[in-house]
Amino acid sequence: MSSTVNADRRTQLESLWEHDAIKIIAVISAIYIVYALIGLILGYSLDGIVNTLRRMTYLIAVYGMVTLALNLHWGYTGLFNIGVAGFMAIGLYVTMILAKPADPGGAAQYAGLGLPMPIAIIGGVVAAGLAGLVVALPALRLRADYFAITTIAFAEIVRLGVTSDALQQFTILGAELGTGGGRGLIRNYDDPMNVIFQLEIFSSFVDLTNSLFGFGPTQARALAYSIVLVIVLAGIYWLIQRTSRSPFGRVLKAIREDEEAAQSLGKDTNMFKIKVFVLGCALMGLAGILWRFRRTGVTPEAFRPHVTFYIWIALIIGGAGSNTGSILGSGLFVAVLFEGPQYLRRVIDQLVAIGDAPNTFAGAVAPLLSANPVPLVRYTFAEFLTLQFVIMGVALILLMQRRPDGLLGHREETAAAIPLGVRPSAAGGGSGGGGGSGSGGGFTHGQTRDQHDDSDQRTDGGIDADAADAQTDSLQSDISDSSDTNGTSKTSDTTAQSDDSATDGETL
């Protein structure tokens, strides 16, 4: 018995591993290889290539964090947030204001509160979360499209607010603070990564990178920073993965699919939505902070609605509802759409000599009349960075038309507590399946309310409901399942739990 369970576990673990880690590793290594080749073509030295890869890692990590947070909103709960940039801005601005020294050195800079960095980061994250609460409390009652308009309006209010001269410098409770207006804030506090950089062990890291890639100390620091970001990304991934697999996460998915059904099962859906919105916004704030807190400064321009748009493309590429997809989506977005065109342009520039481009579109098109496409090609090449945004827009349109589910966004949520495809031959499999699918059938066939009042504690098994039925009504039972399999079936605890995790494996 125990050996079969162990074997089962191993296959399950293997399939899980195949689902998530392999995909991420494969895609990211493909990106690395392609960019290493690009570096070779461009004639970069080893440190140049490694630096390119480091930059990719940095971007993927940051976009990945925000995409994961957005996945929590849209992918899991169906909250249509298009104000992502606003929450990131709040996180970063609050952190910078808190961390900037209270005694401004130069005449042109604004004072902060001079708090230590960890407290400033916590402050920024909390502020972003609170902003989420302020938006969520009233706005969650709205329809999805109105909610979207509200969130983007909020993000614009934030951006215009920090741009405004009126808030350039202000006083709260006797402390002089400022957002810097349109010119933004300059980072005049110590490098926030100094906690790590000043460690004894870091000097050996510098030496190591120096001997491996020929990195100088600055590059070594940047590399360490990117590694830290990847670790944070892994942490957020773990957090959201855990959240989405918990009973809490099941309720979120239920809200996404059918809020009224979730309500009828006794879930206070508003409370869930508020919690998850605040959590996601706090994570967006954290990502905003980590994105730019090491740079020399920040301007409101960094938080134009573009940022939100990028995150949405990444999410849709990966597939809403899948955390692994969110990371893959960010990787592909950064590699193909965000950085790709620029590197492609450099490579073409390296390989082919492209002459001077005409000044205007007219100058490029007019020679077409005499069948001369060269000026148009040159113009296109010169304006490639503009065209990059057109490509992004077209990519989004095509994705929505052809593949709205993205790479991994299959939303088939299996209700049964055991895999429906292959029945485990081990004892107890049959009865466990009966309990799980029964709860699904029981719900839709609308048995009396009394039986469902406490449905998250106990479900009565409608044994004759078949597996197909269960699959369609997956979610309803999914919310109420976690413990009920144990209650109704005669299986041992271990089997029920491993069954449960198998379901989750399919879910994602």
Added chain:
Amino acid sequence: MSTVDDVVTRGRSLSTEQFLLIAVGIGVVLLVGDLVLGVLDGSYSISRIGRYVTEGVLYGLIMGLAGIGLSMTYSILNFANFAHGDTITAGAFIGWGGTYLIAGWGAASLGHLALVGPQRGVGGPQLGISITSTPVAIFAGLLLAGVGTALFAVLIDRLAYKPMRGAGGIPLLITSIGVAFALRYLITFVYSSQSRGTTASVPSADLLLVDGYVSLDAHDGTLIAAAVVLMLGVHLMLQRTKLGKAMRAMSDNKDLALVTGIPTERVIRWTWMIGGGLAGSAGYLMVLWTGTIDWQFGWLLLLLIFAAVILGGIGSIYGAIVGGLVIGISMHMSMIWLPGGDFTTITAFLMMILVLLIRPSGLFGGKTTA
């Protein structure tokens, strides 16, 4: 048990709305009171308020005109079209290309004129473009903006939205964000990202208003006249023609319209044409009024237009017009209390959010296009 719960939640949410309503009511009363007192004791001059109102009305007319199209696509096709702002920009460029060609024929190369002077060189002020000196070019440009954008909107529908006609409002909304992005940067690609002046100065009249002057110039007048004519045209079209009736039927109940034998696909095409045409005209008039054109003014206008449409109630063209005027006037009036002009847009967005919270169906209750 759950019935009681239901009643309790309903009661609670009602009271939130009522609380908000009361708060907004108190705010409005305070502001109006302050305004009246300020006017009486002379701290706010009447002519200054007059100037704000005039500016607000002009701005509001543009938003109302552009908002009609947004409102129509929202109610008939059932999605919030985030590409509407960039359709406005596209229309302005198309129309002004025509105006430049007619007014400046021979003064510069054709390409330079058709692209609205993308690089340094001859521009609108040098060509002396204005309603008084080159009225034909202006009217032709306005017509071109309307017709050109109407066709352009149909083309976009064909390429982007038609393949996903059955999809819900949210996928279409996301697609429209992609369209907006592609369109905006396509405009930059073709017309360059330079911001440029388009008109020469025109004679203006200073109207005496108690303690000062409110000045109106010929372009302000053109804007008012053109906007009123276009709005009247849409009104007549919706009320008097069969197409209008079909549109109203579709926005009321799509399935019923389909059952009645209304050719929905044709109605959708006309919706895009009328909405796009009005957006293009609004963009053209906006550029005539402000005297400058750049690649993202439509996008920056979009959320304000949303504010106007939501305030008036989605689906109602009269709501869009009134909403535009209210938003326009409030934005400018806000400068009485929040000086510097930094907060006008914020005021409009906050008003929109408040309307969504208190009365999501808007002033005119949405629903009908009648």
